[in-house]
Amino acid sequence: MARLDFKLPDVGEGVTEGEIVEWFVAVGDSVAEDDPMVEVMTDKATVTIGAPCEGRVERICFEVGAVAQVGQVILTLESKPDSDPDSARRSSLPPAAAVGQIRNQVPGAALFQGPPPASAPVAKPLATPAVRRLAQELGVDLGQISPSRTDGRVTAVEVRAAATGEQTPAAFEERQPIVGIRRAIAERMHRSKTTAAHFTFVEECDASALVQLRERLAPKADRRGIRLTYLPFIVKAVADALPNHPVLNAAVDERSHELIYKKYYNIGVATATESGLMVxxxxxxxxxxxxxxxxxxxxxxxxxxDGTIAPEDLRGSTFTVTSLGKRGGLLATPILHHPELGILGVHRIKDKPVVRDGKITVGKVMLLSLSLDHRIIDGHVGAEFAYDVIETLENPERLVDEEP
Structure with missing residues (x-):
């Protein structure tokens, strides 16, 4: 048999690395040409890569959660005698065989279903000499202990617990790797919080007129097969206000220390999915x-x-709106969608006392929370933008150019 070192292919669009999120094969498995071998997540999409030829898996070079660079060997195959490994090496098929599609379930989630398999005993468990001596004195086999420490070392507490039959805290814990879309979300959130100087401006909006307008237009939307929520009104009000406050539609180039003013208005709409928050x-x-x-x-x-969104529909936003709908709560402080400079949080509409013409009456009120990057945007600039949005939402007829 000939040996083939299978390298992470270039899946296009400037991708330089990919995170291993699920292996469909194990060492010793036989594969046919184009059988799915591995699922990899790049910053563009999640892709499934097939086998370049028929053979047997000899070695897997990266564990789930590891990041491989394009061109690095991720797996070694022993090809069948009648396969052509040289053709497989020359083949440009891997990029084409990689099917890019955002999944509605965290890739590799099947790894977490059901109880985790029991850890196989190792020949020489990690432990300090003192712990080994204690285990010998108590007659405990270190190989039968599942260590709770991340470095795999067995502790004296675990040895004593094994000797007395007690369960250690690790017996009541379950570890799951943070991989796939959830890992990407975590990294982007962390980058945003550690890069931008977040501050949040909060104000009330009397949504009574907005509620009435939506109720009037909803039947007309239904007849066109459109579900009319409050979100389109809010997104349109944001887009109407941004030209008067161009810095809120800008982005920071961290490398060149430049501010990029964008003269187009692409609004991201934060959406909860089973995989996590997508925009x-x-x-x-x-x-x-x-x-x-x-x-x-x-x-x-x-x-x-559904997990069918195209990658281009997840790129290019200049400002973001996030709404929790009926679960919007009283107040939240949204995290910026880096490198954007503003994000508007929309909260639940509630019946509250409002003052109209000097009289107290019951109105439909919602809170808007505007998070901004204080490195670039001063407080009064953000407040002026927020009040422009609120004024439009309190007079929403201007959002309808003509009666639909």
Whole structure:
């Protein structure tokens, strides 16, 4: 048999590395040409890579959760006598065989279903000489202990617990690797919080007129097959206000220390999925009617939840809106979608006392929380933008150019 070192292929679009999120094969498995071998997540998409030829898996070079560079050997195959390993080495098929699609379930989630398999005893468990001596005195086999420490070392507490039959805290814990989309979310959130100087401006919005307008337009939207929520009104109000406050539609180039003013209005709409929070992007919001915007948001959000959203629909946002809907709570402080400079949090509409014409009455009130990057945006600049958005939402008829 000939040996083939299979390297992580270039899946295009400038991708330089990929995270191993699931292996479909194990050492010793036989594979046919194009059988799925590994699932890899890049910063563009999740891809499945097939076998370049028929053979047997000799070695797997990266564990789940590890990051491999394009061109690094990730797996070694022993090809069948009738296979052509030289052709497989020359083949440009791996990129084409990699099917890029965002999944609606964290890739590799099958690894976590059900109880984890029992750890196989190792020939020489990690332990200090003192712990080994204690285990010998108590007649405990270190190989039968599942260590709780991340470095795999067995502790004296675990040895004594094994000797008395007691269960250690590790027996009541379950470890799951943070991989796939969840790992990408964690890294982006951490980068945003450690890069931008977050501050949040909060104000009330009397949404009574907005509630009435939506109730009036909803039946017309239904007849067109469109579900009209409050979100399109809010996204459109944001897009209408941004031209008057261009710094909120800008981004920071951290490498060159430059501010990039963007003269297009692509609004990201944070969407909860089973994989975690994703941000589909509605491009050129300022060119869409209210009903067109509602249909676009519904389509993108559903495709994100289904796991069928195209990678280009997750890129290019200039500002983000996040809404928790009925679960919006009283207040939250959204985290910026780096490298953007602003994100608007929308909270639940509640019946609250409001003052109109000097009289107290019951109104529909919601809180808006605007998080900004204080490195670039001063407090009064953010407040002026927020009040422009609120003024539009309190007079929402201006969002409807003509009666749909």
């Amino acid at each position: 589909p992007v509605v491009h050129q919001v300022d060119r869409l009617s209210l009903f067109e915007l509602a249909a676009r948001i519904e389509r993108l959000s559903q495709s994100a939840r």
